[in-house]
Amino acid sequence: MNENDKSLRVALLGNPNTGKSSLFNALVGGQQQVGNYPGATIEKFVGRCTHEGRELAIIDLPGLYSLNPASPDEQIAVDVLLTPNVADMQVMDVVVCVLDASNLVRNLYLTTQVLELGIPAVVALNMMDIATQAKTAIDVEQLSAALGVPVVVTHGSRKQGIVELRSAIASAAVVATTTVTFSESVEAAIASATTATAAPAVACQRRRFLNELALSTDVESCVDEQVESKQTSEFNAALDLCKQQLDAAGDRISMEPIARYAWINQVVSSVVERGDTDHSLVRRRWLDRVLIHPFSGSLVFLAMLTLLFQAVFSWSGPAMDLIGTLFQWLGSGVESLIAEGILRSLIVDGLIAGIGGVVIFLPQILILFFFIGLMEDFGYMARAAYLMDNIMSKVGLSGKSFIPLLSSFACAIPGIMAARSIKNRNDRLATMLIAPLMSCSARLPVYILLTAACIPERRVLGGWISQQALVLLSMYSLGIVVAICVAWILKKTILKGETPVFVMELPSFKMPSVSIVSRKMFQQGMDFVKQAGTLILACTVLIWALAYFPRSEGTMEQLSATQTSGIQLRNSYLGRAGQAIEPVVRPLGWDWKIGIAVLASFPAREVVVGTMGVIYNLGDQEDEASVGLRDHLRNARWDDDPTKPVFTVPVGLSIMVFFALCAQCVSTLAVLKKETQSWRWPLFTFVYMTVLAYVAAWVTFVVASSSLTV
Amino acid sequence: MPPLFLSDLRRSSAANVVAVHEADGVSLRLLEMGLVPGTQVTRVGSGPLGDPLEFELLGFSLSLRKAEARRVEVQVMQEVCEKDASQR
Numbered sequence: 014m015n016e017n018d019k020s021l022r023v024a025l026l027g028n029p030n031t032g033k034s035s036l037f038n039a040l041v042g043g044q045q046q047v048g049n050y051p052g053a054t055i056e057k058f059v060g061r062c063t064h065e066g067r068e069l070a071i072i073d074l075p076g077l078y079s080l081n082p083a084s085p086d087e088q089i090a091v092d093v094l095l096t097p098n099v100a101d102m103q104v105m106d107v108v109v110c111v112l113d114a115s116n117l118v119r120n121l122y123l124t125t126q127v128l129e130l131g132i133p134a135v136v137a138l139n140m141m142d143i144a145t146q147a148k149t150a151i152d153v154e155q156l157s158a159a160l161g162v163p164v165v166v167t168h169g170s171r172k173q174g175i176v177e178l179r180s181a182i183a184s185a186a187v188v189a190t191t192t193v194t195f196s197e198s199v200e201a202a203i204a205s206a207t208t209a210t211a212a213p214a215v216a217c218q219r220r221r222f223l224n225e226l227a228l229s230t231d232v233e234s235c236v237d238e239q240v241e242s243k244q245t246s247e248f249n250a251a252l253d254l255c256k257q258q259l260d261a262a263g264d265r266i267s268m269e270p271i272a273r274y275a276w277i278n279q280v281v282s283s284v285v286e287r288g289d290t291d292h293s294l295v296r297r298r299w300l301d302r303v304l305i306h307p308f309s310g311s312l313v314f315l316a317m318l319t320l321l322f323q324a325v326f327s328w329s330g331p332a333m334d335l336i337g338t339l340f341q342w343l344g345s346g347v348e349s350l351i352a353e354g355i356l357r358s359l360i361v362d363g364l365i366a367g368i369g370g371v372v373i374f375l376p377q378i379l380i381l382f383f384f385i386g387l388m389e390d391f392g393y394m395a396r397a398a399y400l401m402d403n404i405m406s407k408v409g410l411s412g413k414s415f416i417p418l419l420s421s422f423a424c425a426i427p428g429i430m431a432a433r434s435i436k437n438r439n440d441r442l443a444t445m446l447i448a449p450l451m452s453c454s455a456r457l458p459v460y461i462l463l464t465a466a467c468i469p470e471r472r473v474l475g476g477w478i479s480q481q482a483l484v485l486l487s488m489y490s491l492g493i494v495v496a497i498c499v500a501w502i503l504k505k506t507i508l509k510g511e512t513p514v515f516v517m518e519l520p521s522f523k524m525p526s527v528s529i530v531s532r533k534m535f536q537q538g539m540d541f542v543k544q545a546g547t548l549i550l551a552c553t554v555l556i557w558a559l560a561y562f563p564r565s566e567g568t569m570e571q572l573s574a575t576q577t578s579g580i581q582l583r584n585s586y587l588g589r590a591g592q593a594i595e596p597v598v599r600p601l602g603w604d605w606k607i608g609i610a611v612l613a614s615f616p617a618r619e620v621v622v623g624t625m626g627v628i629y630n631l632g633d634q635e636d637e638a639s640v641g642l643r644d645h646l647r648n649a650r651w652d653d654d655p656t657k658p659v660f661t662v663p664v665g666l667s668i669m670v671f672f673a674l675c676a677q678c679v680s681t682l683a684v685l686k687k688e689t690q691s692w693r694w695p696l697f698t699f700v701y702m703t704v705l706a707y708v709a710a711w712v713t714f715v716v717a718s719s720s721l722t723v
Numbered sequence: 724m725p726p727l728f729l730s731d732l733r734r735s736s737a738a739n740v741v742a743v744h745e746a747d748g749v750s751l752r753l754l755e756m757g758l759v760p761g762t763q764v765t766r767v768g769s770g771p772l773g774d775p776l777e778f779e780l781l782g783f784s785l786s787l788r789k790a791e792a793r794r795v796e797v798q799v800m801q802e803v804c805e806k807d808a809s810q811r
Contacts, residue, residue, distance in 0.1 A: 079755045083748060118781045119757045227751055266746045270754035274762070294782065298767070301784070307771040399786050403772045406788070412775070436748075514749045514791050515775055516756065519784035 020061070020068035022103060023182055026090055026127065027111030028120050029076030030392070030520035032139045034058075035529055036111055036169030037073040040179065064179040071109075072102070080126040081224050081269075085433045085441075094130060095217050107185045108134045109178070114151060114166075115143040115293060115521065117285060121277045122270070128160060128189035131216030135181045136164040137174075143293045143521065150286040159280045161189035170526045193276040195268065198258055199226075206251035218248070223269055225252055226259070297521050304396050305519070314400050317393070321384050322489075325377050325457075332376035340369030355561070363557030366626040366642075368550060374619065375538060378454045381423040382534040390525035394419075395517060402515050408497055409504030411435075411513040414444040418496070421451035422489075425681045427537065429688055439508040443500050445688060446698055449681050450496040452489045452673055455619040459672045460488050462622055466646035467665025484666070488673045495674060495705065553623045556613050559587035560628060582606075582628065583652070587613075601671065601707070602664040602714040604651055611671065616679045618672055663717035671710035676702035727799060729778065730792035732766040738797035739763055745794055757781045758795055 025040075027033045037045075041060025058073040074093060075086040082088040097104050110127050112120045128134055138153065157164040163181045167174035194200060207218045221244075259265035303309050344365045351357040388394050394416050402412030413435050421428030428448040435441040452460075464481045471480045504510065560582055582588050590612075591605035598608035606628050614621035622642070629645040649659040676682065682695040689695075732738055740762045743750045757780055758764070765779045775788045 078752070081751065081755070083752055116781070116783045119783060122755060122757070228748075263746075266751045267743065267754050267759070270751070271759050274757065274759045297784070301768070301777075305768065305770065305777065307769070311771055399770055399775060399777070402775050402786075402788070403770055406774070515786065515788045516749065516752055516791055517786050518756070519777065519786055521783070 020070045021106045021183065023069050023071045023107045023109060024074055024093060024105045025071055025109045025111065026074040026094075026123075027076060027139075028078055028113065028116075028123060030518065031076070031111045031113040031116075031120065032169045032523070033076060033111045034073065034169075035526050036137060036139055036167055036178075037071065038529060038532070039167075039169045039172045039175045040069075041071055062179060064176075064183040067183045069179065069182055072105075077123065079123060080220055081227055084436045094127070094132070095220060105132055107182050108132045109137055109182060110134060111137045111139050113143075114138050114141045115149070117151070118274075118277055118281055121281070122273055124160070125193050125273050125276065126220070128162065129192045129216060130220060131188055131213065133185040133188055134162045135178070135185050136160060136162055137167045137178055138164055139167050139169055140523075141166050142168060143523075152284050152286075156280070156284045159284060161192075162187055170524075170529075193273050195272050199255060199268065202251045202255035202258075206248040209245045209247050222248065222252060226255060227266055227269060293521060300522055301396070301519070304393070305399055310396070310400055314397060317388070317397075321381070324384060325381050325454075329376040329380055333373050336373045336375070337369070340365055340373070344369075358561060359554070359557060362627055363554050364550070366553075366623065368553070368623070369626075372542065374454060374458050375542065377457060378423060379534055379538045381454060382537045383530060385420060385423060386530035386533050387525045390523070390530055392520045392522045395519050398517060399519060406512050406515070408501040409510070409512050410440055410443060410500055411515045413513075413515065413517065414440065417444050417448055418451055421448040421453060424453050424455070424537070425449040425451065425678065426684050429681065429684050432688075435513070437510065437513050439504070439510040440513045442689065442694065443503045443508045445685060446503060446694065447496040447500050449676055449678065449698060449702065450492045450499065450674065452492045453618075453678075455617060455678065456488070456672050458619050458622045460485055460669055462625070462642060462646070463660070463665045463669050465643045467660045467662055469662075484669070488669055491670065491673050491709075495709075499701075552613065552616050552620045553627060556587065556620075556624050557627050559590075560585045562586060587628070600714070601667045601710045602661075602718070603668065604649075604659050606649070607659070607664075607668060611668075611677075614677050616677075618675070618677045621672070621677075662721060663714050666717050667710040667714035670713040671706045673706075674702055674709055675706035726796050728793050729764060729766070729787070729795040729797055730776070730789045732764075732792075732797065732799075734766055734768065736799065737763055737765040738799045741796040741798050743795050749791060750794055753787075753791065753795060756785060763800070764795075764797065 025033060025037055037058065037060060041062045045058060045060035060071050060073070062069050062071070072093065074090040077087040077090045079087075080091055080094070082091045093102050094105065094108070108127055108130070110124045112124060124136065136157070138151065138156070141151070153164050153166060163185065165174055165178045165181050167178055195203075203219050203222050206222050207215045210218045256265060259268055264271070304313055344361050347360050347365065348357065351360065385394075388397070397419070398412035398415045400412075401415040405412055405414055414432070417428045417431040417435075419428075420431050425448050428451065429445045432441050432444045432448065435444060464484050468481050468484050562585060564581070583592070587609055588605070591609035594608050594612065595605040598605070598611070603611075606625075610621050610624040610628055613624045625646070626642050629642065629649060646660045647658070651657045651659055676699045682699060685695040685698060686692055726741075727738070729738070740758050740760050742760060743753050743758055762780055766776065767779050767784070768777045769775070770777070770786070773789075775786045776792055777784055777786050778792075779785075
C-alpha cells in the first residue's frame, strides 16, 4: 500500500477462529503478498482484488478479541486501526468485521468496538452453515438495521457470498451511528476529553480513552507511549476524573464489557431465533469428550505426535530418494561435461554437493508443516495446548507456550514468532529462548546422516524398534527434557514471575481447508529453499574455497591420488584452521574435519551436511563414482592412525548431542533480535546453548566410550 | 452462605455469573470473553490432573485454570441443565 495508491484500503478483522483467513483467500485469490510490520516480525498479509474497476487493497489483520489489546499481535491490529502511521500504514477506508454466525454474541463484542471507530464498515456473517446446523435462524436484514451497516452472508471456504462482499466493500460509505452508549458520567468525560480533537479523530480518541480507562496500574502498558504523551491536558484531566469516579463505584474494568454485552444481548434477542437442538454443539461436545478427556485425550495426543513423526521420517523417503538421485545425476552429468580442474571442483564438490545435501530435506519440512497446518485448521492445536497446560504450568509456563514449541520442531523461526500470542513478557521470552532447543528440521539431516554412518542397524526391544530410530527418538527427547529444565531455571532466575494465566477459547472443529494449508506449506517450503539458495549456498562455496586453496601443485606427483587429496585438504586454509582448533574438539572425540564442519555450520545447522559433503568429497577421491556421503564418512580414518575409523558410535552420538543443543542458526538469532528488540537475548541464547552443547557432547562421548568398551 | 466461584462448580452444572473479582487485565479479558454478570456458564470438564477446567458459555468453549476460575463469582441456577448433563 504505497502513497499514490488510489485503491480502497480495506482492513479485514475479527475474532480468532472465525474463518477469516479462508475468507481473505477467497476475496483476493492468489493476489497476495506476505510482508512484515515495521519493527515487528508479525506477518502482514496484503491482497488485492477488483470490483467493477475499483481496486481493493485488503489487509488481513491478526485475529483479536477486543480493541483493548492483551498481546503483541492484538496490539498490531489495534495500531493499524488507531494509529496507522505507527504501523507504517494509512488510514483505512473500510473495515470488514468477520463474524462467526454460530458464536454471534461474543463475536459482536469486537464488532461494536470497531463500529465506533468512525470508519465505514461492512459485516461479513461467516460460517452460516454451522449456525444453520445449530438450527439458529439469524435475521440478516434486521441485524444490518441494528448495527447500522451492511451485513453480507459469506462462506469463505466454499467461496460463497464473495462477489456480494466485494460489492459491499466497494460501495461502503456508511459509518455506523447506532452504537453502545455508556453511563452519563462516562459519556460526559469522553465528551470533555475530546473537545480539543478535530472532528475525524474524535472516534479514535473515544477508543483511546476507553483503553486508558480500563488499563489498571498492575498491567504492563500496551498503549503506545508516543500516543500517550501526545494527549491533551483536557484528555488527561477527564481521564483521571473518570477513573476516580469508576474506582469509587468499583467497576472501572467491568464498565465497558457490561454495557456492550447488554447492548448485544438486546440486539441478538430480536435478531436470532435459537432452535432447541444444536447439532454442531453436540458434535463438538462429543469430539471433545474424546479429544480432551484426561485419559483418551492424552492417548490421542501421543498417537497424533507419533503419526506426525512417522509421516516426517518414513513417508518422505521416496521423495528424498528422488531428489538425491537427481543431484547425483546432476553431479555426474557435470563431471562428464567439464574437464577436471577448479571449475569442475567448484560446481560438483561445492555447489551440487552443498545444495543437494540441504534440498533433500524439503519433503520432510513440507510434510511437517502440512501436518501442523492441518491440526491448526481443524482446531486441534488449542486442545493440545489445553492438554499440555498442566505440565507446562509446572515449569512456570502455560499451555499457550506449547504451540510455539511444537512449531519449533519444524523450524524455530515460526515457533519464536508464534510466541507473540503470549501476553506476559517474561513468559514470552522464556518460550522464545527454549524454542531453539526443540529439534528442528535442520537438525534432522545431521541426525539422519550420522545415525546412518555411525549407528549399526539392529533391532532392539524385542525387534519392535530399530536401534537407529531409537537414537533419533532420544535426540528429540533430549531437546525436550533440556528445554523443560532451562525453562524452569529461567523462570526461577532471570525471568522471574508468576505462572501465567490461561484463558483460551477451544474453537469449534472445522474441516481443514487443504488449499489454505497447502498454500501455507508451500510458503514455508519456499522460504526454506530461498535460504538454501542464498545463505547456505554462500557458506558451502566459501567452505569449498577454503578447502581448495592454496593449491600446492607439482610437489606430490609421486603420491597416489588419495594421498594427494588428503594432503591437499590438510594444507588448505580450512585444514590449517581445523588443526588449530583440534585441541578444543578432541575431548569430544572429533577429528579436525568434524571440528571445522561444525565451526563452518555456524550460519545454519544443515550446512554441516553440505560442509561434510565438501570436505569428505575433496579429501576422498578414492572412487570416482560417488557412493554417497554416508559411505564417505564410514570410510573416514584418523590422520595419525589410518586403521582407526573416525565415525564410531560415541563420536556419532557426541556430534548429534552437540547439534541437538547448539544454537548454530543465524536466522534464529536474527529473529530473536527482531522480536526482543535487543542483542542481549540472541547473545544470551547463543552462549547458553553453545556451552550446554559442548558440555553435553563431552559427557556423551566419555560415557559412551567407557560403556561401550566395558 | 459463602460466595460460590466458577472453580467450585461441579461437572455438568450451570451457574450465572455474579461478578469478576480483581481489577486487572486478566479480569478484563474474562469479562470481554463474555463472563459478565448474568451470563450462564456450564462446567463441562477438566484437563489431565484436574487443571485447566473447561466451561461453556454463549455457545462456545472456554478453558480457564482453577486460579482464574476462582476470580469469577457465580450463583447456581435453580434448574440444573438436565439436558446438558445427559449429553455429556
